[in-house]
Every structure is written in C-alpha cells, then in structure tokens.
Amino acid sequence: MDFSHRKYCGSDEILVKNALISVYDKTGIVEFSRRLLSWGIKLVSTGGTCQLLEKENIPVTNISDITGFPEIMDGRVKTLHPKIYGGLLGIRDNPEHMMAMREHGLESIDLVVVNLYPFEESCLREDEYHTIVENIDIGGPSMIRAAAKNHDYVTVLTDSKDYPLFLSEMESNNGKVLLNFRKKMALQAFFRTASYDAAICRWFANAKNEDFPDYLNITGTKKQEMRYGENPHQKAALYSIFNKKSGIANATLVQGKPLSYNNINDLDAAYELVSEFSSEDCAACVIVKHTNPCGVAIADTLLEAYRRALSCDPMSAFGGIVAFNQALDQEVAREVIKIFTEVIVAPKISKEAEVVISEKPNMRFVKTFELSDPRAQDIVFKKVSGGILVQTRDNNVVDDQELTVVTKRSPTPKELSDMKFALKIVKHVKSNAVVFAKEGRTIGIGSGQTSRVDSTRFAAIKSQGISAQEGIKSVTSGAVIASEAFYPFPDGILEAIKAGVTAVIQPGGSIRDLEIISVADQHNIAMVFTGTRHFRH
Numbered sequence: 001m002d003f004s005h006r007k008y009c010g011s012d013e014i015l016v017k018n019a020l021i022s023v024y025d026k027t028g029i030v031e032f033s034r035r036l037l038s039w040g041i042k043l044v045s046t047g048g049t050c051q052l053l054e055k056e057n058i059p060v061t062n063i064s065d066i067t068g069f070p071e072i073m074d075g076r077v078k079t080l081h082p083k084i085y086g087g088l089l090g091i092r093d094n095p096e097h098m099m100a101m102r103e104h105g106l107e108s109i110d111l112v113v114v115n116l117y118p119f120e121e122s123c124l125r126e127d128e129y130h131t132i133v134e135n136i137d138i139g140g141p142s143m144i145r146a147a148a149k150n151h152d153y154v155t156v157l158t159d160s161k162d163y164p165l166f167l168s169e170m171e172s173n174n175g176k177v178l179l180n181f182r183k184k185m186a187l188q189a190f191f192r193t194a195s196y197d198a199a200i201c202r203w204f205a206n207a208k209n210e211d212f213p214d215y216l217n218i219t220g221t222k223k224q225e226m227r228y229g230e231n232p233h234q235k236a237a238l239y240s241i242f243n244k245k246s247g248i249a250n251a252t253l254v255q256g257k258p259l260s261y262n263n264i265n266d267l268d269a270a271y272e273l274v275s276e277f278s279s280e281d282c283a284a285c286v287i288v289k290h291t292n293p294c295g296v297a298i299a300d301t302l303l304e305a306y307r308r309a310l311s312c313d314p315m316s317a318f319g320g321i322v323a324f325n326q327a328l329d330q331e332v333a334r335e336v337i338k339i340f341t342e343v344i345v346a347p348k349i350s351k352e353a354e355v356v357i358s359e360k361p362n363m364r365f366v367k368t369f370e371l372s373d374p375r376a377q378d379i380v381f382k383k384v385s386g387g388i389l390v391q392t393r394d395n396n397v398v399d400d401q402e403l404t405v406v407t408k409r410s411p412t413p414k415e416l417s418d419m420k421f422a423l424k425i426v427k428h429v430k431s432n433a434v435v436f437a438k439e440g441r442t443i444g445i446g447s448g449q450t451s452r453v454d455s456t457r458f459a460a461i462k463s464q465g466i467s468a469q470e471g472i473k474s475v476t477s478g479a480v481i482a483s484e485a486f487y488p489f490p491d492g493i494l495e496a497i498k499a500g501v502t503a504v505i506q507p508g509g510s511i512r513d514l515e516i517i518s519v520a521d522q523h524n525i526a527m528v529f530t531g532t533r534h535f536r537h
Contacts, residue, residue: 013176014153019111020063020084021053022046022140024118027160030056032113035167039175041111066107088112088146092153110177111166112147112156116140116192120199129207136200141193148193151186152179158192195219211379211392218381223249229261236261246370247271254349255357256364263321266291267345267366269428270323275372276397276424277325279347282440284325285309287317292448294320296425297441302332308441311469313462314339321345325371328353337363347371375400396532398423403505404529406517411503411526414439415480419505419528422482427534431484434459434492436501438479444499452483453492460499476500484534486510490519497523507533 019041023029026049033043033053043060045053053060067081087109090097101108117137127135147156155177157166162185169181198217205213220239229236238259240249248268253259259267270288277284277298285305287295295312299305302324310317322341324332327348333356336344344357345366357365378393398420405411411419422437429435429447432455436444444463446455460476467475477500486509487493493504493516504520508529520527 012179013173014110014155014179014182015176016041016110016155016170018042018044018087018107018109019113020044020088020109020143021049021060021113022063022143023049023113023115024137024140025115025160026052028163029053029113029160030058032160032163032167033058033060036111039170044109082106084109084143085146088143088154089150090153091150108153109147110154112143112154114140114143114147114156115158115160116144116196119196119203123199123203132203137196141196144189144193148186148189151182155182156185156189158185158189162188195221212390216388216390224258226258226261230265234261238264246368246372248345248366248368251345251366251368254354254365254367256343256362259343259364259366263343263364266321267323267343269293270321271345271368272372272374273425273428274323274325274345276374276428279325279371282325286323287312287320288323289316289320292430293425293428293442293445295442298421299440302326302329303335306332306335310339311466312442313445313465314469315465317341328365330356333357394427394534394536396427396534398530401530401532404508404531405526406508406513406529407520407525407527409521409524409526411480411528415503415526416528418480419482419503422480423505423530426482426484427536429484429536431535431537433484433534433536434496435482436460436463436476436479436496436499437482438475443475443479452485452487453489453495456481456492456495456499460495463499474500478502480505482506484536486513486533487516488512490516493519493525497525502526504528505530507531509533 019036021029021033021043022045036043037058044063044066045060046063050060050062067083083106086101086104086106090101090108092108117135117140119135122132122135144156144158147154157163169177198219201217202219220241222237223240224238226236228234238249248264248271266288269291270286273293274284274286282298283300283302283305284298286293287309294316295309297305297308299308319340319342322336322344324346327350328344328346329350330352333353337356337360341363343364343366345368347368347370349365349367357363374397375395377395380391380393382389418437421440422435425442426433426435429445432449432452434446434455435442436459443466444459446459449455449458463476467473479501480503481496481501483506486507488510489512496504503526505528508531510516517527
C-alpha cells in the first residue's frame with residue numbers, strides 16, 4: 001500500500017478528552033481514574049475494570065454501550081470492534097478519516113490505559129496447559145499497538161508506574177500531552193507487547209521441547225541499572241527472564257549497596273557452583289574471584305566448610321564472593337566478617353546472622369531462597385559479532401555419569417570421593433582447567449591457561465601456599481586431580497604425579513589415551529574416565 005500521500009504531522013500538544021481503561025492489574029487505577037475525571041476526561045471501560053469503577057462511584061461508560069455489542073465467549077471478545085479501533089487509529093489531520101468517523105459515529109480516543117493478562121505469572125505458577133493458554137491476551141495487545149502506532153494523537157499507558165508520570169505531564173501542560181511524552185510511552189508500549197509475545201513464543205517452544213526455534217526471541221524485565229558495566233566506561237543493566245523463579249537475577253539483596261555488574265557476574269558463578277552440592281548431603285562453601293573459584297570445601301558444618309574453603313587460597317579470597325549451600329547462621333557470619341568480603345550469598349539467613357552482618361554495613365548479603373538445580377535444562381546465550389551463539393546448559397552431573405576405571409589400580413573409596421568432588425568443581429572453572437583436591441577441599445586450581453600442562457603446573461604452585469601455611473611438606477601428596485577435558489599428552493599427568501597426586505579423573509578420548517594410561521600404571525596411579533567433557537570458555 002502507498003502511504004506517501006498521507007501526512008502524519010499530528011500536533012505537539014493533544015488535549016485529552018476521552019480515555020479507554022481496561023486493566024487486569026488494577027493497582028492505583030481507582031485514584032488515577034478520579035484524577036482523570038478532575039481534568040474533565042470521559043472514561044470508557046471494560047468488564048471487571050468497569051465494575052470496579054462503578055463500585056467506587058466513578059462515572060464510566062461500559063464499552064458495550066459504545067460498540068452496541070456485548071462481551072461474549074467469557075470475555076474473549078469485547079474490545080475488538082471498529083468503533084473502538086476507528087477511535088484509536090483515526091488520523092485527526094486526515095479529512096477522509098474524520099469524515100469516516102463522523103459518518104459512523106466514532107469518537108476519538110486520546111488516552112489508552114491497558115495492562116495485560118498475567119501470562120508470565122501463569123507460566124511461573126506452572127499452571128495447567130489450558131489455563132496458561134487462556135492467559136494469552138488478545139484484545140489488550142491489539143489496543144496497545146493501535147494506540148502506540150497512532151502516538152501522533154494518542155497516549156498509551158501499560159504500567160501503573162506510568163500513571164504519576166502522565167499526571168505530571170498533564171499538570172505541566174494545562175491538561176495536554178506533548179508529542180515527546182507520547183513517543184516515550186509508545187516505545188514502552190511496543191517493548192511491552194514485544195516482551196509479552198516473546199514470552200508466549202518461549203513457552204510454546206518449551207512445551208514442544210524445541211530448544212532452537214527458527215526465530216529467536218529473548219524477553220526479560222529490567223530489575224536494575226548499574227552505575228557502570230565491567231569497566232567504568234561501559235553501561236550495564238540486569239534483566240530477569242520471564243519464566244525463571246530462582247537464580248541470582250531474582251535473589252534478594254538483604255543488606256548493602258546495590259550490586260555491580262561484576263558482583264552479579266561473580267555471584268552467579270558462585271551460586272551455580274555451590275548448587276552442585278546438595279544441602280542435605282553436606283555443608284558446602286565456595287569462594288569466587290573474577291568468576292573462577294579460588295576455594296571450595298565441604299564439611300559436616302557450614303563453619304568448618306568456610307574455614308576449609310578459605311584455607312585453600314586466603315590471598316585470592318580477599319574481596320571475593322562467598323557462597324553457601326545452607327542457611328547462614330550467626331557463628332558463620334561472625335567468622336566471615338573477619339576479612340573483607342564483597343558479597344555473601346546463601347539460600348537463607350538467620351535473624352541473628354543479619355545482626356552480625358549489619359556490623360559491616362558495606363558487606364552485602366544476597367538471599368537466593370533456594371539452590372539452582374544442576375540437572376535443570378536451560379539455554380545459554382553468548383553474544384558474537386553479528387549474532388548470538390545458543391547452546392543447551394551443561395547439566396551433566398557427576399553422580400549420573402558412568403565412571404570407567406582404565407588403570408590397573410582402582411581408586412580407593414577416599415580417592416573416588418575426592419574425584420567426584422573435584423569433578424563438580426572443574427566443570428565451573430575456565431578452560432584449560434584442572435583441580436587438585438584432597439579430603440573434600442580444593443588444594444590447587446589451575447584455570448584459563450592455554451595448555452593443560454600449564455594449568456596443572458599452576459594448580460601445583462597454588463597448592464604450595466597451603467603446604468607452607470599448614471607446615472607440611474606437600475599437601476598434594478595423596479591428592480586427586482580432575483581435568484575438564486582429556487590430557488592430549490602424558491606431560492600434564494607427569495606434572496600431577498610429580499606433585500604427589502595418586503588418582504586422576506578426566507573424560508578420556510585422546511588418541512594418546514593408551515600412552516597416558518601406561519604412564520599412570522607405571523606410577524601406580526588410579527585413573528578414571530568419565531566420557532564427558534566440560535569445556536568452559
């Protein structure tokens with residue numbers, strides 16, 4: 001269609017005479033409607049909104065009186081009518097449009113106040129399939145889009161937080177709304193309908209177990225703007241994903257100043273790793289710096305787990321993130337505040353622990369309410385130039401893996417326990433990654449090196465600090481090592497053996513596996529293959 005002959009000049013100032021109100025979330029709508037009336041604005045409304053306004057003795061016209069058609073099909077059809085959309089979409093500066101409106105008895109609608117059926121909330125509640133479908137709004141998005149399209153003349157409000165902004169705009173302009181404000185609200189409206197539709201797409205894709213649809217829609221709600229991003233010259237914000245109830249994005253900041261971009265990034269790494277350890281099986285503590293763990297330990301008590309995790313690398317732990325898999329109590333809180341810690345994160349916190357933490361007002365505590373499910377399916381996104389890489393989450397858990405002993409010597413029960421412990425951790429370390437572990441704590445972590453042998457050497461070097469601190473010759477004597485990918489050459493294994501390691505767990509799969517196994521046998525090392533790689537970039 002050729003629209004070149006039409007002029008969408010509009011007017012900078014629009015006097016609001018007629019308002020259409022149809023809201024599911026009725027927060028603030030009664031008082032807002034009264035304020036509209038004080039400006040002499042006529043109100044038209046639908047269904048439950050109309051009933052509420054009438055109950056509050058607010059003069060309002062039922063939309064059925066405008067259309068001459070009742071609401072039908074349980075409210076599925078109520079606003080989809082030419083008398084409504086003509087009033088929304090008519091171009092006031094177009095004589096033909098105005099003539100058509102007069103011929104058909106249409107009144108212009110200057111303000112649309114609409115919010116949508118709670119589709120996202122229905123998904124979060126995990127309602128029955130058809131209940132979720134019934135929460136897909138049809139008329140609401142249609143009205144919002146029509147009003148936003150015709151923003152030259154119409155103002156659209158989709159959130160109760162915009163009501164005060166609109167009233168302020170009216171008061172500043174003697175009952176009129178300026179074009180810049182209408183454009184701002186139109187942008188908000190299109191963001192809202194796009195997010196709503198994207199949520200519907202994602203839900204249908206999940207219902208069909210379709211990980212990679214032909215068209216990708218990512219939707220979220222802004223939770224927080226940061227002062228800056230990873231660096232001061234970068235901007236940043238946090239969004240929560242519509243169908244996620246748990247996670248760092250939905251956690252509660254109990255104490256302290258707002259979290260930074262780097263805080264949240266590190267928090268997520270710590271939260272995901274500590275969630276590998278069931279709170280019913282053990283107490284676990286994870287200390288993270290720049291998204292990499294610098295100390296991890298399990299124990300019978302949370303206090304002991306923290307002390308053991310801190311002992312792994314106390315220098316790196318300074319200014320780090322401390323995560324727990326159980327509720328933080330007073331005793332542990334008292335221990336944690338002894339050193340500078342950026343953020344503490346745990347599922348819960350006792351009131352006594354809150355009092356202790358409050359002694360350090362700059363120390364932040366984040367409550368997650370629950371742990372992440374390491375087996376949960378999810379999608380992971382990574383921005384690349386000109387596109388987005390998408391993959392399923394690495395939800396392979398060591399307890400579900402079939403472990404194969406490939407050496408002459410089998411690991412002892414103690415070694416096997418430490419192997420599984422280390423494998424849970426190395427999955428969360430940047431590649432090339434190795435973890436030395438002994439008696440339920442990390443004693444050396446090698447991360448992000450460009451060769452596996454260098455990661456092994458680095459982990460061995462880190463372990464020397466523990467040896468010196470604890471006054472022993474070699475803490476790695478009798479330790480195990482976990483590698484997130486196979487050893488391509490025997491050199492990495494030889495470095496581990498030189499450090500005193502007695503057992504190795506790795507995926508296997510190298511063309512030199514037999515050579516590496518032979519080296520292990522020569523040194524009486526137990527080696528286990530998992531068959532599963534855990535690269536992390």
